[in-house]
Amino acid sequence: MIVVVVIVGLLTGASPHPPPDSVVLRRVPRGGIQPEAVRDSAGRIHLLYFSGEPSAGDLHYVRSSDDGATFTKPLRVNSEAGSAIATGTIRGGQLALGRGGRPHVAWNGSGKAGVTGPRDDTTGRAGAQMFYSRLNPEGTAFEPQRGLIQRTLNLDGGGAIAADTTGNVYVAWHGDDGRSAVRGEASRIVWLARSSNNGRTFHPEIPVWKQSTGTCGCCALELFADGRHVSVMYRAAGGGTERDVYFLASSDGARTFRGARIHPWKVNACPMTSMAFARSGSRLLGAWETEGKIFLSELDPRQPRAVRIVEPAASPAPMKHPRIAVSSKREVLVVWAEGTGWSRGGSAAWQVFDAKGQRTGVNGRAPGVPVWSFPAAVPGRDGRFVVFY
Secondary structure, three states: OHHHHHHHHHHHOEOOOOOOOOEEEEOOHHHOEEEEEEEOOOOOEEEEEEEEEOOEEEEEEEEEOOOOOOOOOOEEOOOOOOOEOOOOOOOOOEEEEOHHHOEEEEEEEOOOOOOOOOEOOOOOOEOOOEEEEEEOOOOOOEOOOEEOOOOEEOOOOOEEEEEOOOOOEEEEEEEEEOOOOOOOHHHOEEEEEEEOOOOOOOOOOEEOOOOOOOOOOOOOOEEEEEOOEEEEEEEOOEOOOEOOEEEEEEOOOOOOOEEEEEEOOEOOOOOOOOEEEEEEOOEEEEEEEEOOEEEEEEEEOOOOEEEEEEOOOOOOOOEEEEEEEEOOOOOEEEEEEEOOEOOEOEEEEEEEEOOOOOEOOOOEEEEEEOOOOOOEEEEOOOOOEEEEO
């Protein structure tokens, strides 16, 4: 039970110095921001990043076979130039690998996008569209982008994508129900569109969970898929101040979900947070931000519940946008952005835990995270971790 062991290590202390080679730092190619990284079964790293004007830029995809030392020539993901957005940090592109290792990408459309979401009859305005594309079978270009929103209004906070090896692709986001006249964070719902043919077509979006928790309008959610098991984390907005983290789990391919609150936070603000999932053997890990700190837990989809919540590290600066990676040596890396904020860059920071759950040293840090960005991490080929920032 590696996650439980990690948690014990978090509480029992750390060795004084980290191994100097436990983390390999890589800059995002071509000065890009908002990296999303996934390693496939062949050991190749797939990397998605944003470039251009933050309010209306482009997403690019590259691949590396040498742990990020070199990359393939970038492919632009969005077929309509300037239809992606980085402003706010949590609305950018999301990457998943599906059947046959095929890359799938979803993103919150920018104000420059020609295709919008449905028009809101109560305001007369059309919101942003949730776009999707996938790499073509030849691996030479991404297919023309498609809008997945049919019913949802007022998309914000971006979305999330997950895929499995059997051809299921899931895209989730949150927004108002176009069939209801009620508007506001307290009534926002998490929605999900599902494809069973590796992204060729998608079913219309459906509400994930009908409990009245609301959804934090400018916070990201996260999605994870493993066969018929699909998991969601999102931040609620009950009463305007109850910004609690909820964990939802499905065992029937995202047709029905069970859910529970796993971490409370009372704040009368929209904190613009994001979350992360990772698999460690048979265990599911989750990480999120609350009150400027990063929290880590094993998540039990059967209940659902957080097995035990801990802080993986302490920091004098605000901690945001966690990511998790698990190495072949059963080590766990938690990486996050530190000191970033609205129109403000910061540093990449991380903590590595050994296979026995002991900290391998104090937090690692590297300055230079650009405005609107964050770090990403994957396990390296040699048991180390690769961090992109």
